[in-house]
Amino acid sequence: MRGYTKDKDDYLKRLRRIEGQVRGIQRMVDEDVYCIDILTQISAVNKALHSVAIGLLDEHVRHCVANAASADNPEGADDMVHEATDAIARLLRS
Amino acid sequence: MRGYTKDKDDYLKRLRRIEGQVRGIQRMVDEDVYCIDILTQISAVNKALHSVAIGLLDEHVRHCVANAASADNPEGADDMVHEATDAIARLLRS
């Protein structure tokens, strides 16, 4: 079982909203809306995606901790932490 | 006329691709795909959006310069530069 399942509906709702925002940006480009307003909208989408990413990360790390606490696989938890920090590094560069 | 009209089709194609990527992320969440893979995909979308933003900015500023060169509205060009740097600041915080 994955760690983020609990809030699945919430994530899906937020991602559908983001999808709608991306469609809105297409419309703005198509209708020659002033480019600075489009940039503002792109910033809003990035922010919303980062917020989803932070939520997923939080659950992932909480999951590692729970795994480690159940004590049957501490090494696996360590690998999961490494994967998480690699993912954060990619987010920071994106 | 807006500065980014020339490459409109290219922007629309990239934004439709980004929309498809966001739908892909929804599918990943829905199918309980491993969260680190979802984070990687979110980083890819952010990168693609930043690339669209940089393209729009480039055209906007080029437009300011062309405006200024035509010399009938140098103050207006200055305001447009301010708007652009404010937009960059928002992008950096997003």
Add this chain to the structure above:
Amino acid sequence: MRGYTKDKDDYLKRLRRIEGQVRGIQRMVDEDVYCIDILTQISAVNKALHSVAIGLLDEHVRHCVANAASADNPEGADDMVHEATDAIARLLRS
């Protein structure tokens, strides 16, 4: 003459403050301060550096526009715009 000379003293003051903040982070690491507090301080330095970068960009682009308005070198202004957007792309990835 460079575009940012006018506010040189202000930039130097801010950069000296940033240098002091980086020294503060060294002290925090040396004294085993709680790592989350160090991360908060690193975020503050990044923010301060971005703010300096935005200021320099604003002056650079304003300079391009002034150059273009003086009309003796519109192609040079175009190259300067390209350099600026490349620099923004690097900032976004940093």
Add this chain to the structure above:
Amino acid sequence: MRGYTKDKDDYLKRLRRIEGQVRGIQRMVDEDVYCIDILTQISAVNKALHSVAIGLLDEHVRHCVANAASADNPEGADDMVHEATDAIARLLRS
């Protein structure tokens, strides 16, 4: 004991290097170096700071996991995870 103590010397060396880079940026501003080159240097400092931050985060989370595995304080570990994801969110906005 803090989690990052083990690599303290490495962090201190990197932070002193960053401090030197910030001093280099001051010199560049003082000597009216071309602003785009200064922006490139600012991007390099941000990248170096992010890399230090990622290292500290990795150790922090590994520490949470070890804490949880030792089982005497699972709730404390959970709080530490929250603090870590809050810190990541701040980094992403910085």
